[in-house]
Amino acid sequence: MTADTPISRFPVADPAGLPADLAERYAEVQERSGFLPNVFAALAWRPDEARAFFAMHDALMEKDTPGLSTGDRELIVVATSAANDCAYCVVAHGAIARIRTRDPLLADLVAVDWRKAPVSPRLHAVLDVAVRLATEPAAVTADDLDRLRGHGLTEEDVWDVGAITSFFALSNRLAHFAAIPPNPEFHLLGRVPRQR
Structure with missing residues (x-):
């Protein structure tokens, strides 16, 4: 894969134009990991779905049970x-x-x-x-x-x-x-x- 490989077959939102809540979350992820995972960028063009996707992800994946x-x-x-x-x-x-x-x-x-x-x-x-x-x-x-x-x-x-x-x-x-x-x-x- 090269730096110019597209990250989606669909539009990729301009990070500067993200809604504030997504921009904040994306900045936190980038700060914590050192990069923005491509799935974040690929989902950003549909903000409501991105929010729902990450809410479901967090509800299922961010907990430890016995x-x-x-x-x-x-x-x-x-x-x-x-x-x-x-x-x-x-x-x-x-x-x-x-x-x-x-x-x-x-x-x-x-x-x-x-x-x-x-x-x-x-x-x-x-x-x-x-x-x-x-x-x-x-x-x-x-x-x-x-x-x-x-x-x-x-x-x-x-x-x-x-x-x-x-x-x-x-x-x-x-x-x-x-x-x-x-x-x-x-x-x-x-x-x-x-x-x-």
Whole structure:
């Protein structure tokens, strides 16, 4: 990918013209990460949808529960995005997973073949249900949900497995549809110390 690779097949909003709330959020993300993820720029041309997208993202991904850590949540995104062939989400959420799990290798192993990745039986069950929901939704049964409960997931956690998978199926398809490439900066996140 080169610097002149377009980040979307659709219009990209001028950052100077963003509504104040989005401009503030984008500035915070850029300050924290050192760059603006391409998905932010790609969604900015439709501000109401961008707000809704990020609100749903935050509600699902920015919490730690005993049954689903923030790292587990990112690994659900990595596994299901790999099943949906979404390079943007595998690369971007793989980077976040490396940071949140403090493991520089696990996200790559989950992306390539979650079945062989060194994860706990609990997380294996979570990824099994999530990937089936992403690829053959009708194959997920009440027994699968009971299996997740048997691994200590609460009702909220079980719902989150389905909601994360479903939300990122939307994200995967939008990234494909708009041809959003992953930022090059994602490739080193969680692998090498960040330069300050």
